[in-house]
Amino acid sequence: MTDFTMKTDADGVAIITWDVKGKSMNVLSLEGWDDLDALVDQALADDAVKGVVITSGKDTFAGGMDLNIIAKMKASAGDNPAKGLFEGLMKSHGILRKIERAGMEPKTNKGGKPIAAALPGTALGIGLEIPLACHRIFAADNPKAKIGLPEIMVGIFPGMGGTTRLVRKMGAMAASPLLLQGKLNDPKRAMQAGVIDEVVAADELMSAAKAWVLSEPTIVKPWDEKGYKMPGGAPYHPAGFMTFVGASAMVNGNTMGVYPAAKALLSAVYEGALVPFDTALKIEARWFTNVLLNPSSEAMIRSLFINKEALEKGANRPDVADQTVKKVGVLGAGMMGAGIALVSAKAGIEVVLLDQKQDAADKGKSYTSDYYDKGISRKKATVEQKEAALSRITATTDYAALKGCDLIVEAVFEDLGIKATVTKAVEEIVGKDCIFASNTSTLPITELAKASARPDQFIGIHFFSPVDKMLLVEIIKGKATGDVAVAKALDFVRQIRKTPIVVNDERFFYANRCIIPYINEGIRMLREGVNPVLIENAAKLVGMPLGPLQLTDETSIDLGVKIAKATKAAMGADYPNDEVDEVLFWMADEGRLGRKANAGFFTYDDKGKRGDLWEGLAAKYPASDDQPDLIEVQRRLLFAQVLEAVRALEEGVLEDIREGDVGAILGWGFAPWSGGPFSWLDMLGTPYAAERCDALTASYGDRFATPDLLREMAAKGQTFYGRFGAQKNAA
């Protein structure tokens, strides 16, 4: 069975159809490459063939490349993965270049057969790079189709000619949002942007493409003609000069210099722009090889692509029947409840949004209305979608409305007593199969479940704020939580198109458990006299989205105080954070409660725009003369989080390091370039990581003590993915 088949019509147009059996969307495999290569040879050699249309047997064109291609290329040259990759990529360039040249005379550009791409729908990654090598790209007028090169999102860049061709076609400036941000377009926008050439009605796709092929069109690419000039100017053209000077600064500034793919992409563009096309492809292949061999790219692909998808597809779902949610009851219409109602209604689920007062419930529902209004004004949503979503939400104060719900998500005030009362009240109304979930971020699920008559049906579903933007949902199993509840939660998360991790019930679960030490370490440094500007910039320079002090402002100081007090009450004499509390309590006393008070570690103007750090900090905690190195600050900030992740694994809170990595990146933005805490430790090597922990412990105390697990792995020279990755991947 082959992925590509060819049939030549009576009019002399060979139709090459891509249709990978058993897949909902085409992905390119090495075997597929060979098929396509052979068919192109055949078509070009056959005198009866006047031209070719490459299309798909599915309603989409292709979703991208099978990542096994990369693994196979790496392995193809024995112990020299760079050679295997480079040669594999050059072979791929050869196939695409053969399509592009289509048998033309090298010098005169005479002859050759027109080859069109006909895209019935979505065309991503290599699914667009193959069409870009063709002479004209037709797409069906399918507004749901997405066309683009999203490689950068997972830590690589378009390395099958997409980078070189798009820049040659559109110019560096115009191509940059498509290459550097992975921006996807629907067919009409893709045509306006100049990525594709024609959008036609779906039922006319093939006839339009064939008609063009038979029209004896000019097929020479501009860059294969004499005197080709890059749109917008090459790097040493006066206009291009400014573009390229600016591009380096913007890419470096926006990525804080930690993403190797963005740098490599830009280098491939620059160096490629200075040489003829075939040389540019070779340069692209060298940089792409370089990126594929970069541990950061490898880790990003693993966490953000492979494992994220595996978790979304239920990698850790218990084997029980489908638990798709039909009607969800959301208790509490505050910010979290309103957000949960929105994402549920958006996913087509009936929602009962319940609060004590009708005003509050209505206000919660209006959040959905506002969300769609914003989308409509930006042409990203329609009035019909808004009406449909609103019609699914019942805002009420009446518990009886919860009848028929198969899932309850409780988002009421964080208080054991209140939550217990609500749990009991709900269980009197709903059916016996209904799963009850709490959105608590601080209270133990096992404790909350005690109020339930059916603790095996009680679970934690912890959303992050704002619910509609944050990609991660943390599912927490209490001691008594059963498989059906876990499956229910996972199926719900799948419906609302978020990424789940499943963890066990310990203080702060997983995400908050790791974030709090990060914040605390920043505050400790401030107290020690480390320049707070350095603390914040050090965090950003290591890929954290927010510095610890800014993060504290965002989440509010009083929340920090509340958590600190509760934790201290629970831990008693073992409580380790008195030094942090000194700062927090002082800030609270000063009324600097964070962004919501327009005053925190930072100053804010009347409109809430963040300004400089508050001067009071320097008065109370003056910067010492002896400032630490940037890297020392960064080590403290990263190890504070990462060691907590290791402890969570040791204690069984985490059952799967994939969840630890994916959850860290999606949950709190942990340095995405690293692939997550465990990937980062693997990158450092456990022996080196343990050494660093020992050094940090010696300098700053036991909170950096090397966990036994890490110590043991260091002694054995193990990696986390070597030891914990394989068994889970096999499952």
Added chain:
Amino acid sequence: MTEAYIYDAVRTPRGKGRQDGSLHEVTSARLSAGVLNALKDRNNLEGHAVEDVIWGNVTQVGEQGGCLARTAVLASNLDERIPGLAINRFCASGMEAVNLAANQVKGGAGEAYIAGGVEMMGRVAMGSDGAAIAVDPSIAMETYFVPQGISADIIATEYGFTRDDADQLAVESQKRAKAAWDDNRFAKSIVAVRDQNGLEILGHDEYMRPGTDMQSLGALKPAFKDMGEVMPGFDKIALMKYPHLAYINHIHHAGNSSGIVDGAAGVLVASKEWGDKHGIKPRARIRQTAKIGTDPTIMLTGPVPVTHKILADAGMAIGDIDLFEVNEAFASVVLRFMQAFNVDPSLVNVNGGSIAMGHPLGATGAIIIGTLLDELERSDKEVGLATLCIASGMGAATIIERV
């Protein structure tokens, strides 16, 4: 070891580096040849009198390309057996030419050199020769490249100079330059630019704005704020390299930065024996030369470490220097130098500098050596130090001593 001496130093007046500048009609080769001819005539350089002409020039494209040094020799009245070496160390090119010549003489590779440089900034645009450090992503990102104006503003932020500090220095530069011209202090070295018929094209530095005061400078907008804060956002890059800074304080503008001008300068460097042979007396000994690399992002702090180096190499202390020329590329460069060495501002750039009179990139290094020598003689002082900051993070310095 042979010693190297300065016998003569001349320069053209500086013309505005614009289409309406007085020197805009003059070619780079002609302007250079005028300087070479002046040195020839003033010192009777007949025949194969010097070993080489070392000519500094930054933007070596178009009419300034193709080894302008040799072209200039052929365009001048010098003997054709004298070759020409075009060099580029950005803003210190003219100084590097002199230093190189001095060290060749000291090492015995020839007895005499003409060294100097030229830049016709109105005719050959700055930056038009390209620069991989700015454009090549793998290099620009690795070195945290920012344009010089941003670097000058980083210096101001890092070392705490305010807009007022910078503007005061600029006002002082204008005042001193005017006073120097009024007092004819440049008369010894200025060579008017003349046409092929002997008519004067320019006889004075035309860039100066003697009326400049704090108020007029206060009206100018910071020149590098937009490129720093908005597009393409170079401040972010600066803060990546200097993460202890919260923001960059943009204090520089056209009035407290060096002016874009056309100009050329040359210095006659030779051994004692050569002077004896030609019957001319040396004016100063080139006691020490130095160059150094520094962080390329803040870029323009080079005068400080290169001064430490040259003093150490010469076995001298800062107090041994009687007068300083620190090129006024940007006000903060000079402010930083004075701060680092705690030198009396009245000893630095006594007759004004590039802020008032302009900075013809390839020539300035030779100009300030000549200005320093003239002022040492006028004020009857002994030892002077000239230094410049240099693009891509470098510094150069020369110590001269009257004989």
